[in-house]
Amino acid sequence: MILTDIEGTTSSISFVKDVLFPYARRALPGFVAAHKDDPEVRRWLDVVATEHGAMCDDAMIVETLQGWIDADRKHTALKALQGMIWSAGYHDADFTAHIYPDAAQALPRWHAAGETLAVYSSGSVPAQKLFFGHSDAGDLTGLVSAWFDTEVGGKREADSYARIADALDAAPAEILFLSDVVEELDAAREAGLRTVLVDRREDYPTPRDASAANGHTRVTTFDQIDALR
Ligand SMILES: CSCCC(=O)C(=O)COP(=O)(O)O
Numbered sequence: 001m002i003l004t005d006i007e008g009t010t011s012s013i014s015f016v017k018d019v020l021f022p023y024a025r026r027a028l029p030g031f032v033a034a035h036k037d038d039p040e041v042r043r044w045l046d047v048v049a050t051e052h053g054a055m056c057d058d059a060m061i062v063e064t065l066q067g068w069i070d071a072d073r074k075h076t077a078l079k080a081l082q083g084m085i086w087s088a089g090y091h092d093a094d095f096t097a098h099i100y101p102d103a104a105q106a107l108p109r110w111h112a113a114g115e116t117l118a119v120y121s122s123g124s125v126p127a128q129k130l131f132f133g134h135s136d137a138g139d140l141t142g143l144v145s146a147w148f149d150t151e152v153g154g155k156r157e158a159d160s161y162a163r164i165a166d167a168l169d170a171a172p173a174e175i176l177f178l179s180d181v182v183e184e185l186d187a188a189r190e191a192g193l194r195t196v197l198v199d200r201r202e203d204y205p206t207p208r209d210a211s212a213a214n215g216h217t218r219v220t221t222f223d224q225i226d227a228l229r
């Protein structure tokens with residue numbers, strides 16, 4: 001069973017930072033003005049307001065969210081709202097989601113070999129489905145059996161991986177977790193998962209050496225994972 005991260009693992013960090021985040025930042029004021037009374041939108045805006053001290057209007061909430069985008073905060077409320085905003089971008093074909101060619105080839109190969117594939121990303125589950133559904137390699141959602149976001153817990157917390165193993169009805173050691181972030185891999189290993197550091201030169205120009213990899217098996221492309229499954 002393979003559990004994969006998205007940004008920096010299946011797909012480039014620069015697509016997320018240079019395409020998705022600026023799109024959400026620009027669209028946020030208009031999106032909030034148009035949808036502030038939709039219950040699902042209001043719920044997340046109120047979460048932001050509460051964190052901001054409760055006494056804040058929608059303009060202040062928008063400013064807070066834009067600050068969180070600039071700081072790359074992986075906050076569940078921000079990620080839920082970003083997912084709703086990106087939906088228009090994908091449906092209007094403003095962009096398709098980047099996927100590394102080696103990942104676009106490996107995922108169907110693993111799926112065809114009977115491997116169960118799951119995704120765990122800070123992006124909300126709807127955003128993950130949009131991402132895989134509108135990738136450069138077409139609709140890949142049919143390859144993925146389960147989707148997890150930070151509603152299951154933070155990616156640097158071991159308990160999140162224990163919950164994911166439970167949800168997948170798998171022993172932790174049956175799951176191979178792929179990520180570009182060593183702290184996420186540390187948390188997964190603490191929960192008993194097997195781990196692989198995906199250390200792509202396009203995202204990380206300086207290779208992470210053995211000490212930076214902190215004992216996690218290190219690969220630079222998905223092809224190298226075939227031998228580890
Ligand atoms: C899949 S939604 C776009 C990516 C995103 O917003 C994000 O925060 C990705 O973080 P990851 O956990 O996949 O590194």
Ligand SMILES: [Mg+2]
Nearest residue numbers: 005007008180
């Ligand atoms: Mg990542």
